[in-house]
Amino acid sequence: MVLIHPPAHKIHARPLPKWRWLPQFFINPLSIYSEQAFQSLYARSSAFGIDTLSVNDPAGIKHVLLDNMSNYRRPVVLARLFRPAMGQGVFLAESDEWRRQRRMLAPLFTPAAINDLIPHFQTAGEQMLSRLSGGGEISLSEVFHRAALDAVLKALFSLKAEGHHADIPVMVRDYLGGAGRPNPMDGMARTESDFGWAMASRQSFSRKWTAMVDSVIAERRAAGGDAAHARGDLLDLLLAARDPQTAEGLSDAEIRDQCSTMLAAGFETTSRMLFWASYLLSLDPAEQDRLCGEIAAFSPDQVTRMEDLAHWPRLRNTLLEALRFYPPAAYITRRAMGDDEVGGHRIRAGTEVWISPFVLHRHKKFWDQPTAFMPDRFAGVNAPWATVEAYLPFGAGPRICIGASFALVEGQFLLAHLLSRFRILATDERPVLPVFRVTTVPDRDPVFSVAVV
Ligand code: HEM
Numbered sequence: 001m002v003l004i005h006p007p008a009h010k011i012h013a014r015p016l017p018k019w020r021w022l023p024q025f026f027i028n029p030l031s032i033y034s035e036q037a038f039q040s041l042y043a044r045s046s047a048f049g050i051d052t053l054s055v056n057d058p059a060g061i062k063h064v065l066l067d068n069m070s071n072y073r074r075p076v077v078l079a080r081l082f083r084p085a086m087g088q089g090v091f092l093a094e095s096d097e098w099r100r101q102r103r104m105l106a107p108l109f110t111p112a113a114i115n116d117l118i119p120h121f122q123t124a125g126e127q128m129l130s131r132l133s134g135g136g137e138i139s140l141s142e143v144f145h146r147a148a149l150d151a152v153l154k155a156l157f158s159l160k161a162e163g164h165h166a167d168i169p170v171m172v173r174d175y176l177g178g179a180g181r182p183n184p185m186d187g188m189a190r191t192e193s194d195f196g197w198a199m200a201s202r203q204s205f206s207r208k209w210t211a212m213v214d215s216v217i218a219e220r221r222a223a224g225g226d227a228a229h230a231r232g233d234l235l236d237l238l239l240a241a242r243d244p245q246t247a248e249g250l251s252d253a254e255i256r257d258q259c260s261t262m263l264a265a266g267f268e269t270t271s272r273m274l275f276w277a278s279y280l281l282s283l284d285p286a287e288q289d290r291l292c293g294e295i296a297a298f299s300p301d302q303v304t305r306m307e308d309l310a311h312w313p314r315l316r317n318t319l320l321e322a323l324r325f326y327p328p329a330a331y332i333t334r335r336a337m338g339d340d341e342v343g344g345h346r347i348r349a350g351t352e353v354w355i356s357p358f359v360l361h362r363h364k365k366f367w368d369q370p371t372a373f374m375p376d377r378f379a380g381v382n383a384p385w386a387t388v389e390a391y392l393p394f395g396a397g398p399r400i401c402i403g404a405s406f407a408l409v410e411g412q413f414l415l416a417h418l419l420s421r422f423r424i425l426a427t428d429e430r431p432v433l434p435v436f437r438v439t440t441v442p443d444r445d446p447v448f449s450v451a452v453v
Pocket of ligand 1: 090091092102261262263265266267269270273327328329332333392393394395396398399400401402403404406407
């Protein structure tokens, strides 16, 4: 079997000197790495007066994300970038407040709750196919953005991504490509509100985003839920949510912020996973043929329960391999609140710990043929995101992505629908390289040809 090695950034022979590293970091952090990064377990650096420890050691990662997690919080830069879209929702909450929110949200993401979302994912897949009609030359980024938004809007609010909702991907894309991009002021800021003048465009986005989420919730409340689904949508579950310890519900503002968080965290990441999986399949037509055979043998309309997804092991493994190569969350960062030691490395309060799934997933110590596209490496591995120590597409520890199963089930539905009718072909041979812009995006938006089988 011929192994496919997807295009990758040049790996520098030696670590870049700071005067090259820093500007390149703001252009694309994924292009700064040297051979050493993919072989070492720890690396120290500093920028803007902040010490940073990059950790690839699974024991060190476990220490930071699990064993001593109370000493580590999300850094200021994340709050500056994400607060405008996520408000006081679970992603940016800390300590007891985070624990309370996570407890209340847990019932939304149990296997039974995800199972109930299957009809929504099914409809999102069918609508994606009807929009594609006879295929042709298309931007898969746009197709998946629209379909993933459709899926999350249906799951959250039983609504379609039509009319004014179709503006949501544009809002998100504009934010991620503009005001939401990290800048040197974010590097220098010590609190969320420092350099307030540099936050004006983020605040303006926040006002528009909040008004949009409020109007979607109002629309859904006026329309009522979807009676066809016994447990309703995620909004129904949020309205009914009670803290198991205090029996208190969520206020309207909290419900709005959790919906904002699910929308913001849920559809850009998933649509990127689908884009990269499709790109990989376009590079490997033989694997794509095998996958299409699997889907032809058990078509998407036959899937009615999560267990049915077991008919598509290759599909699952392809998504997992796409998440390995191009983890949408390429960095998981924490700021130490107090002094600590990680793997023998002293950490002072204020140090930032950087865990990069992008680096870890291509690390020579942990992966056989790390640069090859090999979905079969995940064959038979149960929930590798929770069991394989060097595989962290969804993070790790108690703050692991709450939507991991949601994303994978949705992803399998949408890609299966696409491949049940079309083959994905590249229209040119120019490489597509990953760039980190809050999520891992392509450096250009390639046109693909989707041809009816
Ligand atoms: C392929 C798709 C996705 C990827 C790769 C992904 C990745 C991640 C990662 C790496 C984290 C942990 C960040 C950290 O520890 O700093 C995270 C957290 C989170 N994700 Fe996802 N995510 C995806 C889809 C989703 C979906 C579909 C939802 C909701 C519908 C969601 C909601 C969240 C939330 C709320 C958190 C914060 C959890 C907490 O702090 O307790 N994600 N995600």
